[in-house]
Amino acid sequence: MSPELDQLFAGIEWHQRWEVEPGVFTPGQNDVARLLKAVNLPERLDGMRVLDVGAWNGCFSFECERRGAAEVLALGPEPAETSGFAHLKSYLHSHADYRLGSVYDLDPETIGRFDFVLCFGVLYHLRYPLLGIDNLRRVCRRDLFLETSCMDNDLILNGRARSVASFSPELDEVPLLQFLRLDELSGDPSNWFNPNRAGVREMLLSAGFEPRHMTVGDRRLYVHAMAVSGEPEFLTIRSGENVYYDVIARPLLGDRGQWKSQVGSE
Ligand SMILES: C[S@@+](CC[C@H](N)C(=O)[O-])C[C@H]1O[C@@H](n2cnc3c(N)ncnc32)[C@H](O)[C@@H]1O
Secondary structure (H helix, E strand, O other), rough: OHHHHHHHOOOOOOOOEEEEEOOEEOOOOOHHHHHHHHOOOOOOOOOOOEEEEOOOOHHHHHHHOOOOOOOOEEOOOOOOHHHHHHHHHHHHOOOOEEEEHHHHHHOOOHHEEEEEEEEEEHHHHHHHHHHHHHHHHEEEEEEEHHHHHEOEOOOOOOOEEEEHHHHHHHHHOOOEEEEEEOOOOOOOOOOOOOEHHHHHHHHHHHHHHHEEEEEEEEEEEEEEEEEOOOOOHHHHOHHHHHOHHHOOHHHHHHOOHHHOOOOOOO
């Protein structure tokens, strides 16, 4: 490896493994090519506006740019200067931008709307998962690609994975999110919920996304979903958020008019 790349990789916590240049990979575990294949991200993104939520090292953002995206915005709570993003951006002479922020403050008024929204490895870290998904819908005008930890067919009980079938085989189809008060999942206290596939499917439908592809493998769930035009389902039923929108939903999600904009348009 060139001294320049050695320097680039030094002092950064690398989570992602991505081919920076032929045969040279960032030294993380999360394989970018494998994950993007699993969620069915197209090989070419020409002309697309892409948002990468929870970007961390930024390798998914840079891969989107490599695939021809017209504009890429990476967003997350880590400063770009210490996460590896700024180092890679400068090495690659990339035009991708980084915004310090959270999924909870995605606002179409300030960042606009995106053709493709990526949200990998974030959902189970959210203490407010539906608020996160509702915000993804606010800024997504087309496709959502999402990857998450998933309970698969297991619940965590007394620190051990136990098959849901041992409680009841029907639980597999019940939408579930197991709440994790401390560090029950992988010893990591930043994990709040572990969903099953049905749980993610139902939350997406409620939030105005139609899942097109969902696969589970090795306790991870890979999703491709499309934004549905008009107000999301949770605002079309007699929910408190619908009936008392201005009191309940507006402080969290902004003006009601935003939901009327059609998918595929600004
Ligand atoms: C497991 S890492 C996944 C990083 C990257 N997306 C990937 O798949 O390699 C989880 C990321 O989600 C970020 N994150 C946690 N809470 C977040 C929030 N509220 N909004 C945006 N990102 C968040 C973390 O800071 C971290 O960068």
